[in-house]
Amino acid sequence: MSSSQQLTICYLYPDLMNTYGDRGNVLALQQRISWRGIEATVLYHSLGDKLETGKTDIYIFGGGQDRAQIAVSHDLQQKKNELKQDIENGVAALAICGGFQLFGNYYLDPHGVEIKGIGIFDLITKASDKRMIGNLLVTTTGCMAGTTLIGFENHSGQTILADNTPAFAAVEKGFGNNGEDKTEGAIYKNAIGTYMHGSLLPKNPKLTDYIIQKALERKYGPTTISPLDDTLETQAFAEANTRFNNNT
Amino acid sequence: MDLRWKISRITALLCFRILRLFGSGATALPGLIALKLDPEFITKALKGKTVITVTGTNGKTTTSNLIANILKQAGINFAANHSGSNLLRGIASTLIETYTADVFVLESDEAEFSAIVEHTRPRYCVFLNLFRDQIDRYGEVDATSQRWEKMLPTVPPETTFIINADDPSLAWFGMQKKTNVIYFGINDTTIGSSKLSYTADAVLAPEQKEKLVYETIFYSHLGIYKDKAGKFSRPELDYAVTDVQFISLEATSYKVQKKNKETIIIQSPLPGTFNLYNGTAAIALASEFGIKEEAISKATSLYRPAFGRLERIKLSEKKELILLLVKNPVSFDQAISLIARGEEQNSVLVAINDNIADGRDISWLWDVNFEGLAKHSSSLTATGTRAHDMALRMKYAGLPVSKLVVINDLTQAIEQFMEKAPGEKLFCLLTYTAMLNIHRTLAQKGLVQPFYKKKQQT
Numbered sequence: 080m081s082s083s084q085q086l087t088i089c090y091l092y093p094d095l096m097n098t099y100g101d102r103g104n105v106l107a108l109q110q111r112i113s114w115r116g117i118e119a120t121v122l123y124h125s126l127g128d129k130l131e132t133g134k135t136d137i138y139i140f141g142g143g144q145d146r147a148q149i150a151v152s153h154d155l156q157q158k159k160n161e162l163k164q165d166i167e168n169g170v171a172a173l174a175i176c177g178g179f180q181l182f183g184n185y186y187l188d189p190h191g192v193e194i195k196g197i198g199i200f201d202l203i204t205k206a207s208d209k210r211m212i213g214n215l216l217v218t219t220t221g222c223m224a225g226t227t228l229i230g231f232e233n234h235s236g237q238t239i240l241a242d243n244t245p246a247f248a249a250v251e252k253g254f255g256n257n258g259e260d261k262t263e264g265a266i267y268k269n270a271i272g273t274y275m276h277g278s279l280l281p282k283n284p285k286l287t288d289y290i291i292q293k294a295l296e297r298k299y300g301p302t303t304i305s306p307l308d309d310t311l312e313t314q315a316f317a318e319a320n321t322r323f324n325n326n327t
Numbered sequence: 328m329d330l331r332w333k334i335s336r337i338t339a340l341l342c343f344r345i346l347r348l349f350g351s352g353a354t355a356l357p358g359l360i361a362l363k364l365d366p367e368f369i370t371k372a373l374k375g376k377t378v379i380t381v382t383g384t385n386g387k388t389t390t391s392n393l394i395a396n397i398l399k400q401a402g403i404n405f406a407a408n409h410s411g412s413n414l415l416r417g418i419a420s421t422l423i424e425t426y427t428a429d430v431f432v433l434e435s436d437e438a439e440f441s442a443i444v445e446h447t448r449p450r451y452c453v454f455l456n457l458f459r460d461q462i463d464r465y466g467e468v469d470a471t472s473q474r475w476e477k478m479l480p481t482v483p484p485e486t487t488f489i490i491n492a493d494d495p496s497l498a499w500f501g502m503q504k505k506t507n508v509i510y511f512g513i514n515d516t517t518i519g520s521s522k523l524s525y526t527a528d529a530v531l532a533p534e535q536k537e538k539l540v541y542e543t544i545f546y547s548h549l550g551i552y553k554d555k556a557g558k559f560s561r562p563e564l565d566y567a568v569t570d571v572q573f574i575s576l577e578a579t580s581y582k583v584q585k586k587n588k589e590t591i592i593i594q595s596p597l598p599g600t601f602n603l604y605n606g607t608a609a610i611a612l613a614s615e616f617g618i619k620e621e622a623i624s625k626a627t628s629l630y631r632p633a634f635g636r637l638e639r640i641k642l643s644e645k646k647e648l649i650l651l652l653v654k655n656p657v658s659f660d661q662a663i664s665l666i667a668r669g670e671e672q673n674s675v676l677v678a679i680n681d682n683i684a685d686g687r688d689i690s691w692l693w694d695v696n697f698e699g700l701a702k703h704s705s706s707l708t709a710t711g712t713r714a715h716d717m718a719l720r721m722k723y724a725g726l727p728v729s730k731l732v733v734i735n736d737l738t739q740a741i742e743q744f745m746e747k748a749p750g751e752k753l754f755c756l757l758t759y760t761a762m763l764n765i766h767r768t769l770a771q772k773g774l775v776q777p778f779y780k781k782k783q784q785t
Contacts (some may be wrong), residue, residue: 095531096537098459100693106723126538144469151537213687231688278693281719311722315715318735322681322712 082268085118086294088115089135091178092143092151099231101141101175103278107287108137117242117295126150127138130158132165136294142234142276145188152181152194159197159201161196169297171290175279176234179272180204186236200265200272201241211234214323217252219286221245221266228283229319230275238274240265247271252323269293274289282319284312332371335364339423354412358419368419371448372426378447379612382435383455384518384727385658386605387413388410388633390432390455390595393609393626398430400626401618405430414439415446437471440479442673451615452482453489453608454497458547459691460655472496477594479503489611491604492562493549499533501562511566511611512551514584518571519543519550532559545600547657562564566611568603574647576637576665576752579603583610594628598668601661637665640774645751648774650765653756656694666754674706674748678737678761679713683743685758689713697724706748707733711761712738 090105106120112119124130129253155162167171174182183202186194194225212233219226229247237257240246246256255263255274264273271290273279280287288304295302346353361368381391391407398405401469408418413434425431435443437457444452457468482504487638488746490501501508513519521543530539532554539559544550553560564586570580576598583591591614595606606627613623632638635652642648649757653659666673697720700707709717710733719734734740743762744753757765769775 095688097694099688100690103690103693103720103723106693110723110725126536146469146531150531155534231690233688277690281693281723283715311715311719313727314733315719318715 082307084116084295084299085120086136086298087122088133088137088139089121089124089130091121091124091138091146092126092154093139094125095147095151096143096178098144098176099276100278101139101178101234101276103139104112104173104175104280105139106282107278108139108291111284111287111307112291114307115291126154126222130161132161133168135170135258136298137290138162138165138170138172138174140172140174140178140182142178143306146287148177148181148186149194151177152186152196154194155181155197160196160273163199166268166270169293171271171294171297173280173290174199174270174272175276176232176274179274180236180238182270182272183218183238183265199270200267201244202236202238202265202272204236206327207235207237209237210236210256211254211258211274213253214319215255215263216251216320216323217253217255217263217275218251219248219250221247221264222271223285226285227251228275228279228286229323230273230277230279230283231318232274232276234274239266247273262324269297282312282316284309328371330481331365332368335361335368336426337424338645339419343420343423347569353641354409354420355414355416357419357423358416358421361419361423362416363646364777370424370448372433373447376428377430377451378433379431379451379453379616380433380435380440380443380447380449381453381455381608382440382443383497384458384460384655385661386455386601386608387434389602389636390453390605390608391432392633393606394432394453394612396433396630397609397613397618397623397626398432399588400622400629401613403429403430405432405616407432408434408480418443418447426718429482435547438474441474444482447454448483448587449486451489451606451612453612454491454500455604455608456491456494456549456657457496458655458657459694460657468496472500475500476503484580487615489608489615491549491608492564493545493551493604495530495533495539495548495559495561498562499559509565509611509615510562511604511607512561512564512568513545513549513600513607514564514567515569515571515581516543516551518573518600519545532556546661549604554718555655566607566614568607571603573598573668575671581606582695585614589620591624593624596628596630596634599661599665603657635757635766638775640769642745642753642774647751647754648745648753648769650755650757650762652762653758656691659695659756660699662756667699667702668725669752671707671752672750672755673703674708674744674750675700675703676710676740676744676748676755677717678710678711678740678751678755678757679709679717680711680761680764681713682760689716692717692720695720697721697726700724700726705730706750708734708740708744710734710737711758714740733743737761738768741765741768 180201190204215232246262339357343357408421487507492512513711638650640648
């Protein structure tokens with residue numbers, strides 16, 4: 080492993096889109112990159128900042144409150160082309176809840192107002208009366224197929240994937256995209272959208288490493304990443320899973 | 328009082344006595360029965376009385392207790408509910424025994440606040456702050472302030488609001504009420520910082536899509552702020568904290584300057600910026616209530632911390648256990664900064680439960696600055712139903728995992744911690760049910776009294 084390798088994480092709207100510990104995803108990536116002797120740089124990006132294509136290896140985008148989401152939707156339209164270009168080029172991305180919805184085509188709010196997304200994923204989201212809240216257990220289908228992941232979801236928006244949009248995972252327990260079709264999240268190239276907060280990445284190190292691997296491969300060509308001691312991660316996953324089974 | 332009320336009270340009282348016989352705190356069920364038998368139980372009991380409510384995310388218990396201490400010092404015949412009884416049913420339970428008092432200090436749950444106002448018709452309402460707290464239960468912060476705004480038209484104009492002006496969402500809320508609003512806040516900028524950390528929650532200006540600009544931040548989103556358009560800024564303070572000196576974990580001195588230039592000098596046994604807000608809220612309320620300065624400063628200086636709010640338990644000549652309740656990222660960060668402030672190395676136990684009263688979701692641990700514990704990392708214990716999640720958070724905060732003790736069982740963890748942890752101060756940071764559990768263990772060992780007995784004394 081060459082110590083000259085470096086990855087840049089761009090954290091989108093950290094001050095507006097960060098609910099349910101989404102910040103932990105950035106921390107998990109940052110640490111697992113640097114524990115492998117690779118330099119990790121975090122860029123913070125918010126309202127009015129300039130976004131350039133080709134500067135980022137991994138985008139992280141969390142969930143936010145309704146009012147924040149509207150402000151972010153407006154701001155995102157200015158950067159839509161640059162962001163989409165990066166995703167087309169295979170840059171990795173993880174968009175959660177509100178961030179996932181804004182990576183879709185639009186979100187129809189409870190008053191019927193359309194909040195624009197940027198259409199990375201071909202999907203739409205509609206407000207509903209249903210509050211989809213609780214722990215969420217899924218098996219991945221869109222990438223690293225067959226991996227069990229655990230997270231926490233809380234949304235009332237129901238996401239409907241277009242026919243040709245693959246889901247990220249299949250719901251085992253919980254609601255997922257809409258509580259009806261058992262789909263959870265979406266995937267396009269190396270961009271993953273999901274409803275899983277929790278924080279998602281610390282307790283699901285396989286997914287974290289998958290994202291790191293994809294970012295390294297795009298930048299440096301075929302790569303194998305070194306394994307880490309995941310004893311504590313595995314225990315925390317098991318503990319959450321037990322609490323989940325006992326209480327729902 | 329009418330017959331229906333009397334029957335409701337006697338029935339509820341009977342239930343209360345029976346529960347107490349079995350050693351229960353009996354803080355909810357009797358009230359629930361009273362309200363079932365007479366839905367106007369609270370309203371009737373409080374008719375013609377003076378009611379003070381205290382609400383907000385953090386600091387309700389400490390502020391209510393401070394107010395109670397001042398009222399006691401001033402010789403006022405008052406009654407108060409206690410933490411864990413701050414919903415309608417808890418208030419009803421309190422009234423079963425205490426309805427003859429003249430003044431009532433009611434700690435009020437922020438989510439149930441509108442209903443509490445409707446039932447209690449308060450004369451004074453103290454608003455402390457709004458932070459993220461168990462979003463799975465309370466919903467988003469915006470939702471709570473919107474519920475409060477909806478309640479405004481039903482509040483009589485003579486009701487006085489006492490509001491923390493340093494919290495923008497509360498200030499905005501205060502501006503919607505046209506009369507009788509009193510603002511408190513901090514003017515000593517030397518204890519603040521000049522910029523919001525990039526990962527802190529931004530606050531959007533009301534009705535705008537822009538972020539507020541801060542001149543000084545005291546913590547979280549509390550500070551001196553304005554919007555870019557010049558339409559909204561921190562209101563002028565009626566009670567301003569100045570000349571703050573954090574002396575030790577048991578001593579803080581500051582002044583509260585009134586709008587009329589009078590100054591109250593305060594020697595408080597409570598540390599931390601968050602307690603400046605709690606203290607000033609109580610002082611503002613007491614002054615508006617007409618209580619003399621002397622009684623205010625005396626009661627404030629004699630204050631003893633409430634159950635689990637920096638509660639100190641002596642274990643031996645040179646060792647003490649310090650219990651701190653942590654409910655959300657803001658209270659957790661404040662607790663950590665208290666521990667980190669001193670020079671000495673401390674032992675720290677963190678207990679995270681995910682029962683309903685704690686909040687089932689524990690993702691908020693990722694919003695807490697555990698990196699601040701780096702100096703104390705040689706003696707860390709993680710315990711509770713989610714001990715491993717806690718340990719994982721510590722791992723990603725860069726704390727050494729090899730030295731970390733992880734034990735799910737609270738009793739086992741606290742026993743081992745008291746026996747083996749080095750240092751003079753053993754800090755315990757506990758979620759609500761973990762606090763109750765550890766308190767029970769300590770009570771069995773004769774180190775503390777059961778919590779409900781303790782409460783009755785205040």
